[in-house]
Amino acid sequence: MTGTEKNRRITDVGTLKALAHPLRMKLYRGLTVARVATASQLAEQVDEAVSLVSYHLRKLAEHGLIEEAEPRSADGRERWWQPASDGVSIRDEDFRDAPEKAAAHTAASRLFFEQRADMYRRFLDERTHWDEEWNSVAESSESTLRLTAAELAELTAELLALVRRYDERGRAADAAGDTEGRENVAVHTYAFPFRV
Known part of the structure; x- marks a missing residue:
C-alpha cells in the first residue's frame, strides 16, 4: 500500500x-x-x-x-x-x-x-x-443483550479492536514466513437493535 x-x-x-x-x-x-x-x-x-x-x-x-x-x-x-x-x-x-x-x-x-x-x-x-480441529473451533452464535446506543458503540469498538489485533498477528506471522496451520478466517459480526 x-x-x-x-x-x-x-x-x-x-x-x-x-x-x-x-x-x-x-x-x-x-x-x-x-x-x-x-x-x-x-x-x-x-x-x-x-x-x-x-x-x-x-x-x-x-x-x-x-x-x-x-x-x-x-x-x-x-x-x-x-x-x-x-x-x-x-x-x-x-x-x-x-x-x-x-x-x-x-x-x-x-x-x-x-x-x-x-x-x-x-x-x-x-x-x-x-x-476436526477446524470444525471444533468454528463458531456460530447469537446473543441478545439489553444495551444503550452508547454501550453498543463501546461493544463494537472493543470487538473491532480485538479483530484488528488478531489481524496484525496473522499479518506479522505471514511476513515472517510462519504460515504453518494458518487458514483464511472470516469473522462476521452484526449488532443492531430490534423490537419484538
Whole structure:
C-alpha cells in the first residue's frame, strides 16, 4: 500500500456504488485475502473472463479502493493489484442526508450481507472437508443483550479492536514466513437493535 491508511471510510455514493457491484465486491474480497494478485489470478477465482475482471479492477482503482502493486514476475504485461487500505468502513450517518444516498447504502449493505451469508453457507456445505480441529473451533452464535446506543458503540469498538489485533498477528506471522496451520478466517459480526 502506498499510503498509511488502515481503514478507508467510504463517504460518497460513487465509491459506494463502485464497491457494491456483486463481481467487484468478490474481486475486492479476493484481493484482500491474496493481498496482491493479477487480473488472471482473480479471474480464475471468480470464474470470469480476464478482460471483464480487468475492467472491474480498473473501476475499483478509479475510486481508490485498489491500486497497482509492484510486479511479482518478469512478465511486464501483467498488472499486479493490491488493496489501497487494510479495509473499508461504511457508516449510515454518511448516507442519511438524501433518500437516494440512503437507498444506495441499504442496497450495498444487503449485497454485503448476502455475500457474507454465502460464505458461511459454503463453509456449512464443505464442513466435512475440514478436519476436526477446524470444525471444533468454528463458531456460530447469537446473543441478545439489553444495551444503550452508547454501550453498543463501546461493544463494537472493543470487538473491532480485538479483530484488528488478531489481524496484525496473522499479518506479522505471514511476513515472517510462519504460515504453518494458518487458514483464511472470516469473522462476521452484526449488532443492531430490534423490537419484538
